[in-house]
Amino acid sequence: MPQMGVSVAEGTVVEWRKQTGDWVEADETICEISTDKIDTEVPAPAAGRLVEVLVAVGATVDVGVTLARISTDARPGEPHSSEDDAPPAATASAPAASSSAGVPRGAPSAASDRERRPSPAAGGSAARRYSPVVQRIADEHGVDLAEVQGTGREGRVQKKDVMAVVAARGGSATRAPSADAAEPVMHIESPYRPGAGASVSGPYTPPEGRPLSRMRQAIGVHMKQSQVTAATCTTWIEVDVSRIEIARKKLAITALPLIARCTIGALVEFPLLNAWLEHDVHTVHEQVNLGIAVALGEDGLIVPVVRGAQDLSPEGLSRRIRDLARRARSRQLSPDDVHGATFTITNPGQFGSMMATPVIAQPQVAILDVEAIVKRPVVVTDQFGDDAIAIRPMVILGLSWDHRALDGALAARFLASVKKRVESYEL
């Protein structure tokens, strides 16, 4: 179990991509693991034959525990003991040595694979290179291209070959996200669909429960731990974002990086909010490592970190946030990307919600919640001191803070600083 980030102590095997007896190239993914920080793939440390899988799917083991063994003195093309018939013609001269005696037949299609797939050492690698469209369709539908019979030149797999496999499955065996989604309603159709006619009388039979996902469990533990540990209070402030709205359009970015920029300025002014509190150890940071909560649909959320955010312009922040969010959603974050935040911004306002009481990500001492920007009538005062009612884009910023580390007056001064920076934002 590799060390995925400094604070990770254990990990769970989610899926084995390679089975006992499979040939693996160096850096090829052999399994997927899940830790409380991140889900990731484990690359093979060396080329060889996977001779032993030591940790079953679903098992959680400590960092450093051996997951599997790879025999590096094996040679590609050599059959292993589960392949009980004669070796293929291309490797007939290779000794039929067994490097993994006694291992039961692993992958169900191992024998048929070998018939179709040229061995890695067989030189004729052209047939194993797939065109972009073939790879994309195979990815979308979870098709193992090694099992697809190619009809192109020298057995090359063509688009129509992989489409035929997808069509033959009828979509039922696919793990494509699109296959799970309900068929979209055409705009000319009524969205009404008659239900299965379930009876509402009689006792209620709930659907079968399923174990909570690894990610949800991890989020639950962290959130509950924070609520037990911190003395959480929440303070709100209402802010006029007219200038942010103008700047946002001018720079063609979202409001978030601009508000983040103002928040970072306030954090530099009030470093006590850019801090960690672990038991009685209080660490005040000069550098701002800004955590940005990214929703992963209903699976959960992850908080990638913009390191050294105090040195970034709004455009720079925008680029970094976009990049992190994209990689978060495609599950490509590295452990370091989610480590070391000194302050967090959460931004669920795109759905129109007004206020929230966010939970502080431990060991940080505060988290800022940015809600929906809504146009409201507000009283404004002109340069002569006359009042008028104007329509202004307003947002409510909520700061959850840890009363162990600071007091309400400081939280209010911090929010006032953010407000001042937002409302006087220089374009």
Added chain:
Amino acid sequence: MSEMTYLRAISDGLRTEMRDDERVLLMGEDIGVYGGAFKVTDGFIEEFGADRVMDTPLAESGIVGTAVGAAVVGLRPVCEMQFADFVSCGFDQIINVAGKMLYRQGLPVNITVRLPSGGGFSGGPFHSQNPEAWFMHSPGLKVVAPSTAEDAKGLIIASIRDPNPVIYMEHKNLYRRVKGEVPEGSYETPFSARVARPGTDLVVITYGAMVHTALEATEDLDDASIMVLDLRSLVPLDEAAILAAVHECSKVVIVDEANQTCAAGAQVAALIAEYGFEDLDGPVVRVASPDVPIPFSPTLEAAVLPSVDRIREACRQLLEY
């Protein structure tokens, strides 16, 4: 609707627009009394008079330059280059004056330059070229190339009405060879691509005379379902239609009658490489004339220009890939 040749459709479009808009005038070598080298403007001088159908000296630079001036003061001149090959004499006026006037001085240059282009009839090196890519490379110009009679009329009208300088490529080998139903009256063909034949296994992307060569080459090719996309407009290039066709078919043959290097199809191939990569199921294949002048000899010319057989073979190779 009435059936007419590609050439008559161009005449019909010019005549329709001249009747509708008195700002439209024609300029060119022997287009008046003689009616044009190919008789596109036959009878025009009788109907519209010598003020609107102007015979000019043999000076393409003068024709285009005069037209630019006329456009700046509000007229809508249509210049005829007797052969597309001769446009190089008017090159500076098109590239450096017409194409840049709007950017430099905010003055739209509403001219249309007609370029009778292409080979296939032993015209030799000075009467067979396809110089459209020269103009694609230079900002400020639009470039269109109809392949059918209907589009020939609709695009000449659209070109005259477009406020930009438009290079109108009319293929000489289509003049009397291609006929089609052409709507009566005035209409504009959009500067966008057209699916000449739908298909799903492979798409041939081309324009002008090669649309017909491609249709013939792929009409019955091993039961494959082959799309032919007629670009119609090279600037602006209908990128959405190209990428949609690539998404549908995943295999692409691009045909240019022009010399291969930096031809219009090279731009199409570059577009696909950048934005259509994930839809590709094979290399993007190009069929074009090799980088040599077009020969006089009928045998040699047939060997140089993309033929039905060459396109067929390219499609077959790619289908098998």
